[in-house]
Amino acid sequence: MRVPPFERYRGFTRAAGCFLLGAVAGAAVLLSISHDHLNALHLTIDKLNTVIEEKNHDITQLTEYKNEHNNVIKTVHVYVENNRLKNSSSSLDLRTELELKKAVKKDFDIFLGRKVYEIGDDSRLARTLLDNKVYTLGIDSKKYQIQVKTMLIVDTSLTVWVTAKMQPVL
Known part of the structure; x- marks a missing residue:
């Protein structure tokens, strides 16, 4: 064949x-x-x-706190300002930003239930303690240092603006 x-x-x-x-x-x-x-x-x-x-x-x-009057802090809102900047080196991804917001909000929850008019001394103390604090986040354990920019109380809500930058790995 x-x-x-x-x-x-x-x-x-x-x-x-x-x-x-x-x-x-x-x-x-x-x-x-x-x-x-x-x-x-x-x-x-x-x-x-x-x-x-x-x-x-x-x-x-x-x-x-529903039985309290309107002079008690009832909520804490945290905003991370790095994503508004156009620098790609300082911007955070969404998951890291959400984890950072949770961690910072947990630290600022000490103000819940405090009277609005008596918070001045405590806010200075908290700002000095939490300013430049380093948080370890994520699976890869990256370290981020926050800096408290502004704390604002409106009605019964404490709003905190922070910036974060990644710590260099040693």
């Missing part, structure tokens, strides 16, 4: 190879697009879970 000449099948094998190459490239593009969408979804879920935790915490604090 004779071996058939492969010159007859050269066009077919070239077309089949191009088809398989296109299928692999298309699958890679589709996988990268779906990975990007999934990552965006996870970031949105993390942000919404943080909002839910904050709201549940606020609800428990408000029910605890």
Whole structure:
């Protein structure tokens, strides 16, 4: 029996190879697009879970202080200002910012239930203790140093603005 000449099948094998190459490239593009969408979804879920935790915490604090008059701090809000800056070196990713907000909010929860008019001395003490404090966050244990920029009391809410910068690894 004779071996058939492969010159007859050269066009077919070239077309089949191009088809398989296109299928692999298309699958890679589709996988990268779906990975990007999934990552965006996870970031949105993390942000919404943080909002839910904050709201549940606020609800428990408000029910605890509902019999008090309007001169007691009932909620603490923390804002990290680094993402507003256009420097890519000082901006934080969303998950790190959310973890940093939780940690700073936990430290400032000592003001909950305090009278608004008697908070001046305590705020200076807290500002000196928490200013330039280093927080260790994330799976890779990166260290971030915060700096308290502004503390503002409006009605029954304490609002704190901080900036954070990553500590160099020694």
